[in-house]
Amino acid sequence: MYLQFEIYRSFSLMDRILLMIFVDTACCPKKPKYTPSTSFSTHPSYPFPIPHLPSSITDHLGFAPASEGQFINDQTDLDLDLIYYQPYIPAAAQTALFSFLRQELPFYRVHYAIDRGRISTQITTPRYTTVFGTSLPVGNTRYKCTPRPLPFCLDELRKIIEATTGQTFNFCLGNYYADGQDSISYHSDDERFLGPDPAIASLSFGAKRDFLIKHKPIPPPDSRWRSGPEPKQIKLALYSGDMLLIKGRTQANWLHSVPKRAGVDGQMGRINVTFRKAVVKAGTENYYTYNVGKGDVFRWNEDGGRMVPWGKREVWARGEGV
Numbered sequence: 001m002y003l004q005f006e007i008y009r010s011f012s013l014m015d016r017i018l019l020m021i022f023v024d025t026a027c028c029p030k031k032p033k034y035t036p037s038t039s040f041s042t043h044p045s046y047p048f049p050i051p052h053l054p055s056s057i058t059d060h061l062g063f064a065p066a067s068e069g070q071f072i073n074d075q076t077d078l079d080l081d082l083i084y085y086q087p088y089i090p091a092a093a094q095t096a097l098f099s100f101l102r103q104e105l106p107f108y109r110v111h112y113a114i115d116r117g118r119i120s121t122q123i124t125t126p127r128y129t130t131v132f133g134t135s136l137p138v139g140n141t142r143y144k145c146t147p148r149p150l151p152f153c154l155d156e157l158r159k160i161i162e163a164t165t166g167q168t169f170n171f172c173l174g175n176y177y178a179d180g181q182d183s184i185s186y187h188s189d190d191e192r193f194l195g196p197d198p199a200i201a202s203l204s205f206g207a208k209r210d211f212l213i214k215h216k217p218i219p220p221p222d223s224r225w226r227s228g229p230e231p232k233q234i235k236l237a238l239y240s241g242d243m244l245l246i247k248g249r250t251q252a253n254w255l256h257s258v259p260k261r262a263g264v265d266g267q268m269g270r271i272n273v274t275f276r277k278a279v280v281k282a283g284t285e286n287y288y289t290y291n292v293g294k295g296d297v298f299r300w301n302e303d304g305g306r307m308v309p310w311g312k313r314e315v316w317a318r319g320e321g322v
């Protein structure tokens with residue numbers, strides 16, 4: 001025993017820290033970063049029960065927005081219309097909410113085909129996705145998909161964001177970017193089923209990632225900036241807890257993306273949840289097709305440190321992800 005103590009004393013501070021990390025990860029299953037709630041939302045359409053937000057998180061949510069929103073609408077003639085909260089979620093709840101959403105929501109890696117003429121291209125969405133919500137009551141038999149209600153945890157976030165923004169939402173879409181290789185390419189959320197000038201509230205958790213915004217090309221001879229310079233691409237660095245409210249004519253005129261990233265930003269996972277309002281049935285079919293699809297359900301496995309197919313429980317328990 002004395003000899004072991006002597007050996008330990010000969011270690012540098014860095015050796016001691018590394019030893020503590022080794023002992024912690026090798027001997028003990030990883031502890032969750034939030035106190036789990038014992039109440040759950042259940043529904044036949046959920047692959048597993050989804051717990052309510054624990055009080056260690058909700059206690060802080062009453063302080064949202066944690067900072068005043070900054071209006072980004074100075075390029076008024078170009079119809080950019082954003083409110084940027086840095087952050088929206090109070091610091092004390094950011095890490096726990098990231099861990100909670102990654103651990104407790106079902107995710108999917110969706111495959112689909114794009115058919116152009118006689119050529120069909122198979123696409124795999126380059127990130128994990130999920131969706132809850134519906135534009136008609138859940139249980140309406142007119143749907144081909146199986147819409148599922150917002151679990152209580154997401155509904156609580158919805159209510160807080162509705163109170164801040166004065167908007168109403170009936171959908172929550174989730175993205176999990178496992179690392180810097182996961183991304184979303186330039187697009188706009190201007191689908192007809194969102195109605196004209198939709199408002200979308202977008203929350204970020206976990207890794208910082210760049211959010212790029214650029215104006216849609218305007219074909220000549222209409223080019224509005226013939227008299228002035230072409231508007232520049234805008235880069236917003238979205239940190240954990242930030243919220244972007246995208247509204248007005250933004251989706252009609254601008255594209256946005258979260259590109260792949262190497263380096264530190266690409267080493268950690270990032271969760272994005274967006275609250276939206278689809279006004280017609282077509283929105284529901286579209287959202288479930290492209291965010292749930294027909295493949296495996298994935299669930300975060302803390303010990304393996306990765307998403308693992310949940311359908312194969314024994315594989316999930318061993319943390320053997322793909």
Ligand SMILES: O=C(O)CCC(=O)C(=O)O
Pocket residue numbers: 173175184189202204211238256258272274
């Ligand atoms: O991850 C983000 O911040 C953006 C996600 C997005 O644009 C979308 O889901 O439509």
Ligand SMILES: [Fe+2]
Pocket residue numbers: 187188189256
């Ligand atoms: Fe988007």
